Amino acid sequence: MKTKITLLLTLLFVGGANIGFAQQDEECMSKLSIFHEYVKSKNYDAAYEPWMAVRNKCPKFNNAIYIDGEKILEDKIDKLEGAAKLPFVNDxxxxxxxxxxxxxxKTPTGKYGAMACQLKYDNRDILNLDNAALYACYDEIYKADKxxxxxxxxxxxxxxxxVDLxxxxxKTAAELFNKYDDVVEKIEDEVKNTSEKLNTLIAKEDAGTELTKKERSV
Known part of the structure; x- marks a missing residue:
């Protein structure tokens, strides 16, 4: 009898949990749809509340939380001045x-880490960051995912x-010149990679193949 009661309680608990998760998913889907439509129409202020609700309740639900959230917070930052930006920069x-x-x-360290460092650099005054701290930010990301x-x-x-340091x-002259060589080499690699991609797309167009939307944006 005790075993049957335990099994019944377990089934009730699991069933109730599944219903709860289903309801949560439905609510998050509804609010995600709402804030995504607001973002598409650039109504970022209206998007903020439903977006925050989904972000807090279902952080793993969909990457749109982070793609759209970036736009929502950047809009807040762009509209504000001075210290008023700080909460949204940190967020x-x-x-x-x-x-x-x-x-x-979907979040490569080199790309998003550099974006974070750039945001810190652009708002260094309100974040009270000096050149040494900012350089360390970039240097760590660069070395982690060049x-x-x-x-x-x-x-x-x-x-x-x-250079400022x-x-x-x-910083020593040797450190400066070593970093110069490193960055120049990196830029040359990126130019080469971009050229190769463009040549591939040109060849595709010449062959009469229509480019995808992503390819046209390159």
Whole structure:
């Protein structure tokens, strides 16, 4: 009898849990659809509340939480000045960390780490970050995932910080020239990769094959 009661309670618990998860998924799907439509129409203020609800309740539900969330928070940052930006700057940094946690395969360290460093650099005054801390941010990401550290602006900022640190006598001439060679080589590699991709697309067009939407954006 005790065994039967235990089994019954287990079935009730599991069944109830499944219903709860189903209801949660349905609610998250509904709110995701709502905020995604708002984002598509660039109504970011209206998107914020349903987006936050899904982000907090179902962080693994869909990568759209992070793709759209980036746009929502960037809009907040763009509209504000000075210290008023700080909560949203910090939240965008947190959002990228959450994306890396829940969608690691879609969040290359080199790309999103460089974006985070660039955001810190652009808001260095309100974040109270000096050149040494910012350089360390870029340097850590660059060394961790050089292949995906491809953003030209981030590469420029990375090296310009090295120059600033050299001017401040915090880096040696050898370190400066070594980093110069490293970054120039990286830029040359990226130019080569881009040229190869463009040549492939040109050949595809010449053959009469229609390019995909993604290919047309290259």
């Amino acid at each position: 965008l940094l947190k959002l990228w960390e959450e994306r890396a946690e829940h969608f690691a395969s 292949d995906n550290f491809t953003n030209p602006q981030s590469l420029y900022t990375y090296f310009s910080l090295m 050299y001017d401040a006598k915090q």
